Amino acid sequence: NAGVTQTPKFRILKIGQSMTLQCTQDMNHNYMYWYRQDPGMGLKLIYYSVGAGITDKGEVPNGYNVSRSTTEDFPLRLELAAPSQTSVYFCASSYGGLRETQYFGPGTRLLVL
Amino acid sequence: DAKTTQPPSMDCAEGRAANLPCNHSTISGNEYVYWYRQIHSQGPQYIIHGLKNNETNEMASLIITEDRKSSTLILPHATLRDTAVYYCIVRPRDNYGQNFVFGPGTRLSVLP
Numbered sequence: 601n602a603g604v605t606q607t608p609k610f611r612i613l614k615i616g617q618s619m620t621l622q623c624t625q626d627m628n629h630n631y632m633y634w635y636r637q638d639p640g641m642g643l644k645l646i647y648y649s650v651g652a653g654i655t656d657k658g659e660v661p662n663g664y665n666v667s668r669s670t671t672e673d674f675p676l677r678l679e680l681a682a683p684s685q686t687s688v689y690f691c692a693s694s695y696g697g698l699r700e701t702q703y704f705g706p707g708t709r710l711l712v713l
Numbered sequence: 714d715a716k717t718t719q720p721p722s723m724d725c726a727e728g729r730a731a732n733l734p735c736n737h738s739t740i741s742g743n744e745y746v747y748w749y750r751q752i753h754s755q756g757p758q759y760i761i762h763g764l765k766n767n768e769t770n771e772m773a774s775l776i777i778t779e780d781r782k783s784s785t786l787i788l789p790h791a792t793l794r795d796t797a798v799y800y801c802i803v804r805p806r807d808n809y810g811q812n813f814v815f816g817p818g819t820r821l822s823v824l825p
Contacts, residue, residue, distance in 0.1 A: 604756075635815070637815075640817075641817060642800065642814075642815035642816045642817050642818060643757065643815035644815075645814075659814075688754075690756050690757070692756070692757075701747075701759045701762070702749075702757075702759065703759065704756030704757045704758070705756050706755060706756050707754070707755070707756050
């Protein structure tokens with residue numbers, strides 16, 4: 601199993617541009633998550649999904665959108681990039697239930713100039 | 714807002730046990746304590762979790778106090794590769810319960 605994969609690894613965007621961060625998992629997990637991590641800080645939850653077709657906001661959803669059309673994929677969309685969105689983005693997945701463990705991808709480093 | 718408090722940094726000598734404390738005085742009865750770590754620039758890695766009993770796996774041991782208000786993660790024989798930020802997380806009890814709140818964690822430096 602590849603686990604959780606993310607693309608791209610690194611991207612530079614200009615202010616106002618848009619892009620989609622890709623996340624795929626091959627563990628047949630129901631739950632998927634997007635976090636951002638600013639330098640020296642902990643992770644903050646952006647959006648999560650409990651299954652295909654179901655998504656919900658996390659702690660910091662403004663400026664982002666998500667969709668979950670399949671169990672495997674959970675893309676994160678930035679519509680109008682802003683410098684405040686410069687961060688490292690981590691996707692994670694878990695099987696589900698009260699005692700689930702989250703498995704993280706390697707991250708996407710985004711720089712907005 | 715994080716429900717745990719951890720020291721910002723700790724040092725440990727290579728080969729010695731690393732004991733990382735965590736306070737979670739407001740933990741509820743059905744909330745678990747999870748530990749993750751993040752090695753520089755990588756995604757967080759699950760270590761261990763527990764409810765009230767002590768737990769051990771191939772990576773670490775988790776000791777939870779009887780009143781459940783604090784816990785300690787123990788790496789029995791720390792190596793240089795254990796240098797990382799360690800996060801103690803208490804899982805919130807909302808209906809979905811999906812949010813893992815990662816605070817700033819403890820930066821563990823294993824010294825040769």
